[in-house]
Amino acid sequence: MSTTPSPPQAAPPQADLTPLPDVAPVRRRPRGTARLRHVALPFGSLLLFLLLWQLLAVSGTWSETLVPPPAKVWSAFIEVSTTHDGVRGYNGTTLIEHLGISLRRIALGAGLGIALGVVFGLLMGTVGWVRSLFEPWITFLRTLPPLAYFSLLIIWLGINEEPKITLLAVAAFPPVAVSTTTAVTAVSQSLIEAARALGGSRWDVVKDVVVPSALPQTLTGIRLAVGVAYSSLVAAELVNGLPGIGGMVKDAANYNNTPVVLVGIIAIGVSGLLIDGLLLRLERAVVPWRGHV
Secondary structure, three states: OOOOOOOOOOOOOOOOOOOOOOOOOOOOOOHHHHHHHHHHHHHHHHHHHHHHHHHHHHOOOOOOOOOOOHHHHHHHHHHHHOEEOOEEOEOOEOHHHHHHHHHHHHHHHHHHHHHHHHHHHHHHHHOHHHHHHHHHHHHHHHOOOHHHHHHHHHHHHOOOHHHHHHHHHHHHHHHHHHHHHHHHHOOOHHHHHHHHHOOOOHHHHHHHHHHHHHHHHHHHHHHHHHHHHHHOHHHHOOOOOOOOHHHHHHHHHHOOOHHHHHHHHHHHHHHHHHHHHHHHHHHHHHOOOOOOO
8 A cells, every 4th residue: 555645844933032122111200300390490481581581671772661670570569569658559459459359350250251151152052043143243252352342331331340340251251152162062973862862851961961071172261261351351440440450550551660560460470370270270170081081
């Protein structure tokens, strides 16, 4: 009996013994170093700004009336913050009191504008005919500078608190309305349909699906609205603005008191940074998933 020779077996693959290149381990920066850098960079930029400011002031390019040195601005800050030579603050009111009155106006005006903006944003995002009716008017209002209608508000409402608070409300309203509308219209339809399939009513869908989904962008709109209200503060306090930080800036500018003007501008900017930081912390607490999904 003849046997058919079996085909030759393939040699088993030889293991590749070539050494792998060394891969450097990923080194993470220590958390303390990152925090130190986070604090040191803004502080360093502030020192650089003060140095450039001082050099510009002593160069003689402009007079001290136009560009006072930092030391003179600091002296003005001390004067408007305390009782100096029998004069209390600026125009009988200290800096912190001027700032507190302006912050109260911003809280009332911007708070009203934000509340109306959220309501209108939800309505325009969920009801088509409401959006078609109001969106052109909100866009028109958003493009107007505050000074364009402040004189009209004074004619209608007088020179007391009403025109100031109304102007801040009108300035804060459009950013919130636009951002909320955009956020509501961007909500996933699959989530809405799933909620309806589970028996949710229209109110349940809005409350449990639309509002949580739109919340991150709405909070961003609120931060923008507060910034717009701050930028409109001096305009709101142009008439009968004392006491108030914007009124202090306007009154000091009338007398070419540049150090006090700079003190007021710095106070507005620093308080705005603090409030924006608080809003950012609120945003991280309310929507902690933002940036992680």
